[in-house]
Amino acid sequence: MNNPWPYLTDAEINEICSPLKNGAAQIRFLERLGMVVKPKPSGRPLVARTEFDRVMTGSNAMTKGQSTSAASSTPNVIGLQSFFKQRKHGTRT
Numbered sequence: 001m002n003n004p005w006p007y008l009t010d011a012e013i014n015e016i017c018s019p020l021k022n023g024a025a026q027i028r029f030l031e032r033l034g035m036v037v038k039p040k041p042s043g044r045p046l047v048a049r050t051e052f053d054r055v056m057t058g059s060n061a062m063t064k065g066q067s068t069s070a071a072s073s074t075p076n077v078i079g080l081q082s083f084f085k086q087r088k089h090g091t092r093t
Contacts, residue, residue, distance in 0.1 A: 008047045016052075 008016075017026040023043035030037045030045055034055045038046045 006049055008049055008052055010044060013045055013047065 013026060013030075014021075017029050020026050020029055023039070023045060027037050027039060027045045030047060035047055035051050040046045
Protein backbone atom coordinates (compact mmCIF):
# COMPACT_ATOMS: atom_id res chain seq x y z
CA MET A 1 0.00 0.00 0.00
CA ASN A 2 1.62 3.24 -1.15
CA ASN A 3 0.53 6.24 0.84
CA PRO A 4 1.05 9.61 -0.90
CA TRP A 5 1.84 11.42 2.37
CA PRO A 6 5.52 11.68 3.30
CA TYR A 7 4.71 11.60 7.03
CA LEU A 8 2.71 9.25 9.22
CA THR A 9 -0.78 10.56 9.98
CA ASP A 10 -1.94 11.22 13.54
CA ALA A 11 -4.24 8.19 13.27
CA GLU A 12 -1.31 5.97 12.30
CA ILE A 13 0.84 7.31 15.13
CA ASN A 14 -2.04 6.78 17.59
CA GLU A 15 -2.32 3.17 16.42
CA ILE A 16 1.44 2.56 16.76
CA CYS A 17 1.65 4.20 20.19
CA SER A 18 -1.61 2.85 21.62
CA PRO A 19 -2.55 3.31 24.52
CA LEU A 20 -0.38 6.45 24.77
CA LYS A 21 -2.27 9.67 23.97
CA ASN A 22 0.11 12.40 25.13
CA GLY A 23 2.32 13.78 22.34
CA ALA A 24 5.45 13.88 24.51
CA ALA A 25 4.90 10.28 25.62
CA GLN A 26 4.43 9.19 22.00
CA ILE A 27 7.65 10.97 20.99
CA ARG A 28 9.60 9.18 23.74
CA PHE A 29 8.09 5.84 22.75
CA LEU A 30 8.92 6.29 19.05
CA GLU A 31 12.47 7.42 19.87
CA ARG A 32 12.95 4.31 22.01
CA LEU A 33 11.98 2.25 18.97
CA GLY A 34 14.93 3.89 17.18
CA MET A 35 13.09 6.42 15.02
CA VAL A 36 14.10 9.99 14.36
CA VAL A 37 11.13 12.01 15.62
CA LYS A 38 10.55 15.75 15.43
CA PRO A 39 7.89 17.49 17.52
CA LYS A 40 5.21 19.45 15.68
CA PRO A 41 4.27 22.90 17.03
CA SER A 42 1.22 21.21 18.57
CA GLY A 43 3.49 18.83 20.54
CA ARG A 44 2.49 15.81 18.46
CA PRO A 45 5.23 13.62 16.91
CA LEU A 46 6.25 14.05 13.28
CA VAL A 47 7.68 10.88 11.75
CA ALA A 48 8.72 10.41 8.13
CA ARG A 49 7.14 7.38 6.52
CA THR A 50 10.55 6.22 5.27
CA GLU A 51 11.92 6.46 8.83
CA PHE A 52 9.10 4.24 10.08
CA ASP A 53 9.74 1.76 7.25
CA ARG A 54 13.49 1.74 7.96
CA VAL A 55 13.01 0.90 11.64
CA MET A 56 10.17 -1.58 11.23
CA THR A 57 11.80 -3.55 8.42
CA GLY A 58 15.24 -3.50 10.04
CA SER A 59 16.92 -2.25 6.89
CA ASN A 60 18.98 0.83 6.23
CA ALA A 61 17.29 3.47 4.13
CA MET A 62 19.72 4.04 1.29
CA THR A 63 19.45 6.55 -1.50
CA LYS A 64 20.49 5.88 -5.05
CA GLY A 65 24.26 5.80 -5.38
CA GLN A 66 25.05 4.73 -1.84
CA SER A 67 27.17 1.65 -1.36
CA THR A 68 26.59 -1.03 1.26
CA SER A 69 30.30 -1.57 1.81
CA ALA A 70 31.85 -0.70 5.16
CA ALA A 71 34.56 1.33 3.42
CA SER A 72 32.04 3.95 2.32
CA SER A 73 30.94 4.55 5.91
CA THR A 74 34.44 5.32 7.20
CA PRO A 75 36.05 8.74 6.82
CA ASN A 76 38.61 9.30 4.10
CA VAL A 77 41.60 10.09 6.34
CA ILE A 78 44.15 10.20 3.53
CA GLY A 79 41.99 12.61 1.52
CA LEU A 80 41.55 14.88 4.54
CA GLN A 81 45.27 14.91 5.29
CA SER A 82 46.07 15.72 1.66
CA PHE A 83 43.52 18.56 1.72
CA PHE A 84 45.18 20.15 4.75
CA LYS A 85 48.69 19.69 3.31
CA GLN A 86 47.72 21.48 0.10
CA ARG A 87 45.83 24.24 1.84
CA LYS A 88 47.59 27.58 2.14
CA HIS A 89 47.81 28.98 5.65
CA GLY A 90 47.79 32.65 6.58
CA THR A 91 46.25 35.52 4.66
CA ARG A 92 44.91 34.93 1.21
CA THR A 93 45.45 37.54 -1.46
